[in-house]
Amino acid sequence: LMVWLRRCTHYLLIVVVAVNSTLLTINAGDYIFYTDWAWTSFTVFSISQTLMLAVGATYYLTFTGVPGTATYYGLIMTVYTWVAKGAWFALGYPYDFIVTPIWLPSAMLLDLAYWATKRNKHSLILFGGVLVGMSLPLFNMVNLITVADPLETAFKYPRPTLPPYMTPIEPLVGKFYNSPVALGAGAGAVLSVTFTALGCKLNTWTYRWMAA
DSSP: OHHHHHHHHHHHHHHHHHHHHHHHTTTTTOGGGSGGGHHHHHHHHHHHHHHHHHHHHHHHHHHHOOTTHHHHHHHHHHHHHHHHHHHHHHTTOOGGGOOOOOOHHHHHHHHHHHHHTTSOHHHIIIIIHHHHHHHHHHHHHHHHTTSSSHHHHHHHSOOTTSOGGGSOSSOOTTOSTTOHHHHHHHHHHHHHHHHHHHHHHHHHHHHHHHOO
């Protein structure tokens, strides 16, 4: 029984990590709601999304050892998020205002780094980590600028969960060094290497625990 339980641990953790990654980043695309702090929020949320994607996708990827697994993991997170964002749509928010964070291209780059280096974990951590950290803010900003008239929409559809002091009054756009993508990508390129290493380590720890 214990052998069976331990060998199920990986599958259980994959589900737990995927679900929690999505839950922790479910509103990370709603930068527009935080109108006064849009770019600051974008930078911080970019790093949080990079963390959840890199750790979960790397854990899943190194467990299976099959390039393509990270992309599959990113797809799981994306689908979960589409479902959750559908709740905003059900509440009456316009469909073109529901921003879903874009994880898939970054996950594909992680897979590519793993495949191109012939499944070398150290290269995965270094190259894959940098690629994910640098690409995710870029793809998310492309996603964000497709929103139709975000400023007007933010005032027309204020988010009900925002406290009064966060309500948009006089928007200050672009006050975070005027380059949230560069700042997010710069921080992500450094931090994501650590995040990816954590994903690999999580796999190692779990495997050692479950090996009976």
